[in-house]
Amino acid sequence: MPSEKKTKTAKPIIDDLIIRVCVGTGGLAAGSQEVIDEFAKQLKAHGIKADIVKKCVNKTGCRGFCAKDVLADIILNGKSETYQLLTPDMVGRIVEEHILKGEPVKEWLVGSEYHAFHDKQTKILLKQCGHIDPEDIDAYINIGGYEGAKKALSQKPVEIIEEIKASGLRGRGGAGFPTGLKWDICSKAEGYPKYLICNADEGDPGAFMDRSVIEGNPHSVLEGMIVGGYAIGANFGYVYIRAEYPLAIQRLKIAIADARKKGFLGKNIIKSGFDFDIRIKEGAGAFICGEETALIASIEGKRGMPRAKPPFPAHKGLWGKPTVINNVETLSTLPTIITQGAKWFSSIGTEKSKGTKVFAITGKIKNTGLIEVPMGMSLREIVYDIGGGCERNRALKAVQTGGPSGGCIPASHIDMPVDYESLAGIGSMMGSGGMVVMDDTTCMVDMSKFFLSFTQNESCGKCTPCRIGTKRMLEILTRITEGKGKEGDIDLLVELGTNIKLTSLCGLGMSAPNPVLSTIRFFRDEYEAHIKDGICPAAVCKALRRYTVSVDLCKMCGKCFKACPSGAIAWEKKKPAVIDKEKCIKCGACYEACPFNAIL
Amino acid sequence: MSEHNIKITINGIETLCQKDETILQAAKKIGVRIPTLCNDKRLEPYGGCRLCIVEVKGVPRPLPACTTPVADKMEIITENDNIRKLRASLIELLLSNHPNDCMRCERTGDCKLQNLSYEYGVDGSRFEGEMWDIPIREDNPFITYEPNKCILCGRCTRICNEVVMAGTIELTGRGFNSMPDTAFRKPRTLDNCEFCGQCVSTCPTGALTDRKGRGKGRSYEMKKVKTTCSYCGTGCNFYLNVKGDKVVKVTSDYDAPVNHGNLCIKGRYGYDFIHHPERIKTPLIRKGDTFVEASWDEALGLVANKFKELIEKHGPEKVGGFSSSRCTNEENYLLAKWVRCAVGSNNVDNCARV
Numbered sequence: 008m009p010s011e012k013k014t015k016t017a018k019p020i021i022d023d024l025i026i027r028v029c030v031g032t033g034g035l036a037a038g039s040q041e042v043i044d045e046f047a048k049q050l051k052a053h054g055i056k057a058d059i060v061k062k063c064v065n066k067t068g069c070r071g072f073c074a075k076d077v078l079a080d081i082i083l084n085g086k087s088e089t090y091q092l093l094t095p096d097m098v099g100r101i102v103e104e105h106i107l108k109g110e111p112v113k114e115w116l117v118g119s120e121y122h123a124f125h126d127k128q129t130k131i132l133l134k135q136c137g138h139i140d141p142e143d144i145d146a147y148i149n150i151g152g153y154e155g156a157k158k159a160l161s162q163k164p165v166e167i168i169e170e171i172k173a174s175g176l177r178g179r180g181g182a183g184f185p186t187g188l189k190w191d192i193c194s195k196a197e198g199y200p201k202y203l204i205c206n207a208d209e210g211d212p213g214a215f216m217d218r219s220v221i222e223g224n225p226h227s228v229l230e231g232m233i234v235g236g237y238a239i240g241a242n243f244g245y246v247y248i249r250a251e252y253p254l255a256i257q258r259l260k261i262a263i264a265d266a267r268k269k270g271f272l273g274k275n276i277i278k279s280g281f282d283f284d285i286r287i288k289e290g291a292g293a294f295i296c297g298e299e300t301a302l303i304a305s306i307e308g309k310r311g312m313p314r315a316k317p318p319f320p321a322h323k324g325l326w327g328k329p330t331v332i333n334n335v336e337t338l339s340t341l342p343t344i345i346t347q348g349a350k351w352f353s354s355i356g357t358e359k360s361k362g363t364k365v366f367a368i369t370g371k372i373k374n375t376g377l378i379e380v381p382m383g384m385s386l387r388e389i390v391y392d393i394g395g396g397c398e399r400n401r402a403l404k405a406v407q408t409g410g411p412s413g414g415c416i417p418a419s420h421i422d423m424p425v426d427y428e429s430l431a432g433i434g435s436m437m438g439s440g441g442m443v444v445m446d447d448t449t450c451m452v453d454m455s456k457f458f459l460s461f462t463q464n465e466s467c468g469k470c471t472p473c474r475i476g477t478k479r480m481l482e483i484l485t486r487i488t489e490g491k492g493k494e495g496d497i498d499l500l501v502e503l504g505t506n507i508k509l510t511s512l513c514g515l516g517m518s519a520p521n522p523v524l525s526t527i528r529f530f531r532d533e534y535e536a537h538i539k540d541g542i543c544p545a546a547v548c549k550a551l552r553r554y555t556v557s558v559d560l561c562k563m564c565g566k567c568f569k570a571c572p573s574g575a576i577a578w579e580k581k582k583p584a585v586i587d588k589e590k591c592i593k594c595g596a597c598y599e600a601c602p603f604n605a606i607l
Numbered sequence: 608m609s610e611h612n613i614k615i616t617i618n619g620i621e622t623l624c625q626k627d628e629t630i631l632q633a634a635k636k637i638g639v640r641i642p643t644l645c646n647d648k649r650l651e652p653y654g655g656c657r658l659c660i661v662e663v664k665g666v667p668r669p670l671p672a673c674t675t676p677v678a679d680k681m682e683i684i685t686e687n688d689n690i691r692k693l694r695a696s697l698i699e700l701l702l703s704n705h706p707n708d709c710m711r712c713e714r715t716g717d718c719k720l721q722n723l724s725y726e727y728g729v730d731g732s733r734f735e736g737e738m739w740d741i742p743i744r745e746d747n748p749f750i751t752y753e754p755n756k757c758i759l760c761g762r763c764t765r766i767c768n769e770v771v772m773a774g775t776i777e778l779t780g781r782g783f784n785s786m787p788d789t790a791f792r793k794p795r796t797l798d799n800c801e802f803c804g805q806c807v808s809t810c811p812t813g814a815l816t817d818r819k820g821r822g823k824g825r826s827y828e829m830k831k832v833k834t835t836c837s838y839c840g841t842g843c844n845f846y847l848n849v850k851g852d853k854v855v856k857v858t859s860d861y862d863a864p865v866n867h868g869n870l871c872i873k874g875r876y877g878y879d880f881i882h883h884p885e886r887i888k889t890p891l892i893r894k895g896d897t898f899v900e901a902s903w904d905e906a907l908g909l910v911a912n913k914f915k916e917l918i919e920k921h922g923p924e925k926v927g928g929f930s931s932s933r934c935t936n937e938e939n940y941l942l943a944k945w946v947r948c949a950v951g952s953n954n955v956d957n958c959a960r961v
Contacts, residue, residue, distance in 0.1 A: 293781070310777060312778075315671060315674035317675070317676060318676075463783065464781065465781065465782065466781065466782035468759055468781055468783070469655045469759070469761070470655050470656070470657050471655070471657050471697050471700055472657060472697060472700065475700040475703060475704055478737070479700065479736055482735075482736035482737065499733070506696045509668050509693060510669065510693055510696075512655065512657065512671075
């Protein structure tokens with residue numbers, strides 16, 4: 008971290024100051040640019056020269072703890088303190104008390120959950136995210152960047168492939184195909200030129216692993232691509248990235264330009280005789296283009312639709328030539344594997360799932376954000392130790408993994424290890440690493456409906472089961488949530504879902520019914536309650552809500568009375584509230600407002 | 608040519624195949640039928656309709672026969688209860704978004720979807736949901752488009768892009784709302800469409816039909832007369848569809864050696880002259896300032912006598928034959944033979960050489 012500061016002002020206390028402010032998309036959205044500007048302004052006002060200020064305030068990528076953005080580290084004389092939930096008007100006091108007087112503003116510092124959030128994690132991929140300036144290639148080089156590429160280029164391609172095979176690295180994009188094997192097949196395939204594609208078309212709702220890696224440490228992706236390109240014999244690589252990631256694209260562009268200047272990309276890179284260059288291809292916003300054959304079609308300028316495999320891209324890919332498509336996470340892990348060795352990497356994780364995996368945890372959980380944990384960590388540790396448990400300490404109901412096409416894992420399986428095999432075994436999948444936590448206020452039918460409506464919208468329309476089948480499933484789910492479910496609907500959903508999985512063309516259709524099938528498997532009673540009893544047990548489905556106040560739980564606070572927009576709640580001090588069913592519009596405001604879970 | 612050295616078993620029958628053959632091609636060769644909707648041998652395999660799924664021993668899920676290449680020792684079952692059940696469910700889904708108007712549909716009796724629905728004994732009634740309700744499109748003189756009947760097999764768009772390379776239509780929209788259409792849903796005009804009707808020729812349902820032939824008879828009422836196109840020297844074959852004594856439309860002959868069922872606008876839609884009131888149906892002989900109708904014997908006799916006179920007077924080398932490229936190969940051959948043998952001259956040419 009280059010930031011030596013020798014102040015000429017009369018403030019000897021500021022010997023060495025670094026301010027690191029998170030400027031990932033999450034940070035920026037929370038207002039980190041304003042915080043940075045305010046720091047610059049305040050420091051200048053206190054007589055610290057502007058050029059020093061610029062060096063002092065580092066922009067860094069995402070550090071994962073998005074729930075508490077804007078986050079900033081003040082590293083004063085080597086001692087680091089982290090502030091959370093910063094706003095520009097807090098900056099003045101921090102400068103005044105912490106920077107000038109050396110007394111941190113205790114009440115604004117991060118709490119124990121910030122440390123718990125980080126301590127349980129094993130960071131390989133995200134290690135540098137949030138610590139280095141993603142727009143400065145020297146920052147990356149100073150922490151050992153491009154050493155992996157240098158080492159790789161001094162070896163034979165076949166040695167690298169063997170090393171990656173030995174490391175046990177599996178594709179992080181979802182399917183978990185062994186990376187070394189994929190490279191091996193492509194390197195032996197006939198045809199020239201060969202291509203390496205980095206799949207950064209991250210589309211799962213709530214997933215932002217790839218975006219954060221590119222925003223926080225873009226050079227690690229480029230370095231991984233150099234290693235991969237050299238291993239398979241490709242002189243050209245594409246980064247297929249969704250246009251909805253403007254910041255990531257911008258940083259990637261800067262990184263590619265800098266890498267070219269430094270001789271890491273272009274002709275005869277790192278004086279090895281190997282040529283390799285990278286081009287960015289922006290996707291137009293179709294979820295299906297994350298599927299590798301659809302992605303290839305999109306780069307070729309065709310409609311983004313998958314095609315049947317075989318032939319696999321390793322034999323016939325982009326422009327009909329042998330092509331390897333690796334996910335951002337996979338590629339970004341490579342430099343570390345090369346420098347630290349396969350043995351080290353394979354010592355992390357489980358027997359069949361090696362290394363670490365990044366997850367984006369969202370939903371009804373206290374600490375939402377980005378985490379990196381070793382494969383095989385139990386779901387309990389992730390949800391409770393890192394995630395801090397459910398919001399408002401409600402009971403955990405299920406965890407949805409694998410994005411919209413993954414499955415739901417019920418709370419009863421909370422101790423299962425998170426790895427490829429275990430997740431597939433329970434009817435879910437690793438996917439790209441989305442993890443949605445649900446508590447007892449989540450209706451499983453409604454949740455399946457949400458995910459299915461996503462996959463339905465994003466179906467490309469090519470094959471019959473995905474195009475019409477998911478539509479029909481969605482219609483059945485919709486009528487169940489509207490209280491119009493019929494006897495036999497559950498069986499029809501299971502039949503349809505199973506058939507769609509068996510007959511669809513690509514991974515989207517094959518996995519789209521997963522949320523429905525897994526929730527029917529574990530929460531069938533909830534579906535039945537909707538259809539047979541006309542009740543939504545989680546009180547989510549509007550048409551099925553019947554709110555009542557539990558006299559035992561009601562603390563007579565009157566919050567529900569104040570929240571009700573239709574005057575349906577009668578309440579007097581020291582008396583439990585009563586809901587008038589005639590006037591109730593089933594909006595759920597009272598349910599949300601009650602601090603004691605007394606509205607049922 | 609690669610060798611037939613891949614041994615596979617289809618429904619217990621052993622057969623030898625070539626390296627790049629698909630299961631569908633291999634099955635067809637030995638007379639095993641696998642139902643398809645999106646397959647057309649003129650097009651690249653697509654794998655969209657999923658009806659051709661078959662079971663392959665050792666593979667946990669069914670595979671589409673149209674896109675899966677054969678592999679040595681593959682054991683394939685093309686139909687059993689499970690496959691029939693899955694196919695039935697696919698047809699059911701297609702029918703759940705298909706108007707139930709076969710009674711008045713142009714393609715009744717010649718519709719692949721109708722036949723499969725009959726074969727598998729299903730309809731779409733188990734699913735009550737949204738159905739397309741898009742108005743019929745008759746924005747041009749040749750092609751009628753009924754989007755509601757489209758099953759998204761993609762054959763029309765693929766033939767337009769892969770074979771004709773006109774790029775008039777492509778799939779638009781996503782998911783349930785994807786449909787083949789022109790760019791920006793503009794009407795078909797000569798600016799964006801060649802009106803070759805190739806899309807109509809490959810459509811397996813009543814979504815695309817020949818506008819000129821609509822309402823003029825069912826496919827099974829037509830007498831199909833195979834003929835060669837009279838417009839150019841390519842020699843495309845097709846069927847004239849005749850009902851009563853009228854040519855009602857032209858349909859493709861997919862086994863035609865020259866054109867494999869492909870046609871251009873002239874061959875497919877340029878048949879109006881057949882029943883045109885001004886069409887000249889007998890030879891005309893000029894008498895004075897006017898043309899007078901004559902019989903073939905009379906006309907040919909006149910021509911023959913004139914030639915004889917000319918040859919006698921000036922010699923055969925002064926006579927030549929120049930044939931039209933609208934004639935068939937056989938007609939051109941006959942002309943050359945007549946000039947060389949009957950006239951005794953080598954002066955033969957054809958306008959296609961110009």
